[in-house]
Amino acid sequence: MAKHKKSFCAEDLRARILTQDIAPGSDLDEARLAEEYGISRTPLREVLQRLAGGGFVRLEENRGAKVESMDFATMRVFFQTAPLIYCSVARQAAENRTSRQVADLKDIQHEFIGVARAGDAASAGLLNHAFHEKIGDMARNPYLLAGLRRMLIDHTRLGQTFFAPQSEADKTRVTKAIEQHDAMISAIEAQEPNLATDLTLQHWDLSRDQLEKFVRPDPLPLDVLSMKERRNAL
Amino acid sequence: MAKHKKSFCAEDLRARILTQDIAPGSDLDEARLAEEYGISRTPLREVLQRLAGGGFVRLEENRGAKVESMDFATMRVFFQTAPLIYCSVARQAAENRTSRQVADLKDIQHEFIGVARAGDAASAGLLNHAFHEKIGDMARNPYLLAGLRRMLIDHTRLGQTFFAPQSEADKTRVTKAIEQHDAMISAIEAQEPNLATDLTLQHWDLSRDQLEKFVRPDPLPLDVLSMKERRNAL
């Protein structure tokens, strides 16, 4: 029973960090969380250590745990590195996948489609995460997988808005993402590394466009500032 | 004091794993280690959790910690992935390094040369590890760094023989490795990404040749088995 509560705690904290229910940079109070999850501080600390090992959390000597933050510098690196890691992983996934893993991936995609169509943004984000992590498993490359996992933490957190469509155009993008996942599954199942790589790159492009729009939104229309005010500002 | 003993424990276990003083696959007994390092089980477990987070150790539910093993499958992946990660990291290190970091790298290299020439294989392996990890820091890429760190664990363990030269040819290889490190430092300091990448690839080739010789040694001379015996063996 206690074992169950501990793994629930770990899973729950992970999900809350990925969905930004707990914001980047937040302090995590041991005593409060232990109380909240009904376990003592010892196992809670072990959960935090593991989350720290996975890059979800940062531990600082004598001053507790903080959710790993996302500064501008790392976001730049994120956009720079994502294609390399995602494509390398996809290629090897197509080469090395087992049929068992393909079945798992299809299950995840099935669930993903359900919640994404229903507009459950948090679940969609987490299942999208699971989808890409599963492809990481398939690649059977612990070195790339380590990098992929770090990348997915930031990607999922940044992309929280992606699956909460506002406009019709947003809904189209979600539909497109679903179709791309299906195509990726087919390529991986058919063991076509080149195709899997291409499709992954397209999928990344879609995600990147959306993310950049969020990170670097369209500038406000200039005329909200009258000429007078602009002159005064100088 | 206790804080000091804990970090010593963490550092020492890390070093013993990297030098194969503790062999891959070994069981780590909590009680024994806690006693050995003069700390209680609680902080020792935290050390193990962290080592697990870094990929040094694998924790299994209710059956303790084992040093991460190296099977044939991952070795294949290792040879496949190393050039990609090392070169990507080197390129970005050349682009992003600070002069402070270059100074640190030179210090490491200086120490490295000392112990390598003295034939202290364990220290040379650890300092070679530190050298490449420092280049990882310089790249300022947490995603690639995560993969690099995993890779270095296996590389350092596999390469334990590298810095324990037997023949004259081995000594030549160590000298060459030292020179390559110097050249890499220069390229990084001069912020020449292409050169840094080329030199890294050459450095990898040297290491790979040595590793492959160790993993797949020259076959024994056939004539140790007489013709009679070979006929009998059939």
Place this chain on the structure above:
DNA sequence: AAAATTCAAATTGTATACAAAAAGTATTGG
């Protein structure tokens, strides 16, 4: 004798009490 079961020992996981460190608050002196 081989397999299964039960019991004992060892090992891992958790809770709690205590120690050490950091953060916050009040008090004192300028």
Place this chain on the structure above:
DNA sequence: CCAATACTTTTTGTATACAATTTGAATTTT
């Protein structure tokens, strides 16, 4: 009124006792 210092409170780190699980041996059963 501000600044510095001492004191209190809160939070983090460690040790230890206890609970739960696994491992290994001995006994029983087939």
